[in-house]
Each structure stands twice: as structure tokens, then as C-alpha cells.
Amino acid sequence: MKKIxxxxxxxxxxxxxxxxxxxxxxxxxxxxxxxxxxxxxxxxDYRVLYSEARRVFDKITEEVRNGAIYYKNIDYRSDNQSLVLISMDGDRHVVFEYDEDEENIWFGEDILEEQIRKQTDYLLISPDNDRISVTEFNVFVSPVDDPYKLENTFNDGLQFQPKVTVFATFEMERRKGGTPYSVDLQTTVSSRSYSTLPTIDIVTSFDFN
Structure with a gap:
């Protein structure tokens, strides 16, 4: 027998x-x-947030370098949420204005004081993304008054090159909720203006309602 x-x-x-x-x-x-x-x-997402924030700052930086700070009727002794710039020849001016309710930054160009200020006069330069908002925007101008005005000639506290410091906080909602992504940006840009500028009346206060 075989064994199995x-x-x-x-x-x-x-x-x-x-x-x-x-x-x-x-x-x-x-x-x-x-x-x-x-x-x-x-x-x-963070890369998109930073890229959009840089795009806004690059626009502001470009305008400051190509223009000069508009001092007329604006108090720069404290931080502001708007910035008005004028071209060297006075033919062009631009406005950056922070809308705190909507958490947006608006950009206006060549809006004269006598014109009716409407939201349609401005372009939205905030990040082009529904999930991104600008939760803080502050502008600091130095010196606080035009150093090239005749009456400021002998004021040593004002006799230095005008510059603008911009600080902003950008936030982006997470896809599944929770604490949003956040990035703070700050830059200081010197104006290239070396003389007093033409005086014109332009928008210095804003109402987006």
C-alpha cells in the first residue's frame, strides 16, 4: 500500500x-x-495665496515708484487705509482704497474730486479667488507732510525722501474648514519725486455704498 x-x-x-x-x-x-x-x-493653496498677495503688492509698489505721494487734504500722521499717488507731471493719479466691509482693495485711476464717486469707478485688485480675502490693510507715509513745499523748506523733520510702507494680511479659507491660511506682507518703497508737484483736487475720501 502506498502511504498518503x-x-x-x-x-x-x-x-x-x-x-x-x-x-x-x-x-x-x-x-x-x-x-x-x-x-x-x-x-x-499656500502657494496660490502668497502668489496672489505678491501680485497686489507688486501693483502698489509699481505705482509708488512711478509716481509721488499726494499730500493735499490727507492726514498721514497715523496709519491710513488708502493711498493716493500722482504722476510727476500731474496728468495722472491713482487711488488704492481698502474696503473693510468687503475685505477688498480697490484701485481707481484719474477720478477727480468733482466727479460722483461710484464703486464702478474702481477696479478690484484684491486676489482673484473667492476663498482669499484681505483682513488688514494699512499704509504709513513718511514724512507726514510734503517736504518740497516752500513752507516746509526749513523743517528738518520733513526733509527726507518720501516713502510708503504698506502692510497687509491675506487669508485663504481651507477647503474643509478650520483656521484659514494666513500670510502677512510688508514693504517700504521710496518715491522718485524730487520736487513739488502740481496741485489738483482729486478724491481723498471714499464711499463704496
Whole structure:
């Protein structure tokens, strides 16, 4: 008679242990993949936020460098939420204004004082993304008065090159809620104006209602 050899297989317990190890490994793998995707998504969102914030600051910086600070009828002795600039020849002026209610920054060009100020006169330069808002915007001008005015000639406290410091906080909502992404930007730009500028009456106060 031939002997029948018994072939050993997996026992039920061994199979259950193997499946448990496989499930645990799969769970770790899926969790790691989810974390990687989430991190990449967060990094991309933050990159978009910073890029949009830089775009706004680049626009403001460009206008300050190409123009001069408009001092008439504006009190720069404290921080402001608006900035008015005028071209060297007085033919062009621009306005940056922060709308605190909407958390937006508006840009207006060549709006004279006698004109009716309407929201349609301005362009929105805030980040082009519904999830991004500007939660803080402040402008600091130095010196606080025009150093090139005749009456300021002998005022040593005003005799230095005008400059503008802009500070802003940009926030972006997270896709699944929670604390928003936030980035603070600050820059100081010197004006290239070296003489007094033509005096014209332009918008120095704003109402977006």
C-alpha cells in the first residue's frame, strides 16, 4: 500500500493573522497616501495665496515708484487705509482704497474730486479667488507732510525722501474648514519725486455704498 502524505496548509488562525497584517499594512499605506495628498494640497493653496498677495503688492509698489505721494487734504500722521499717488507731471493719479466691509482693495485711476464717486469707478485688485480675502490693510507715509513745499523748506523733520510702507494680511479659507491660511506682507518703497508737484483736487475720501 502506498502511504498518503499529508500536505500542511494554512490554518484558519494563520490566515486570520495574515489578513490582519495585510489590512494593517493597507491602512498605513492609505493613511500615508492621504497625508501626502493633503500636504500637497495645502502647499499648493499656500502657494496660490502668497502668489496672489505678491501680485497686489507688486501693483502698489509699481505705482509708488512711478509716481509721488499726494499730500493735499490727507492726514498721514497715523496709519491710513488708502493711498493716493500722482504722476510727476500731474496728468495722472491713482487711488488704492481698502474696503473693510468687503475685505477688498480697490484701485481707481484719474477720478477727480468733482466727479460722483461710484464703486464702478474702481477696479478690484484684491486676489482673484473667492476663498482669499484681505483682513488688514494699512499704509504709513513718511514724512507726514510734503517736504518740497516752500513752507516746509526749513523743517528738518520733513526733509527726507518720501516713502510708503504698506502692510497687509491675506487669508485663504481651507477647503474643509478650520483656521484659514494666513500670510502677512510688508514693504517700504521710496518715491522718485524730487520736487513739488502740481496741485489738483482729486478724491481723498471714499464711499463704496
Amino acid at each position: 502524505l499529508n500536505k500542511k496548509g494554512f490554518t484558519l488562525i494563520e490566515m486570520m493573522v495574515a489578513m490582519a497584517i495585510f489590512v494593517m499594512f493597507l491602512g498605513v499605506l492609505i493613511g500615508s497616501y492621504t497625508d501626502i495628498v493633503k500636504s500637497q494640497q495645502e502647499a499648493n
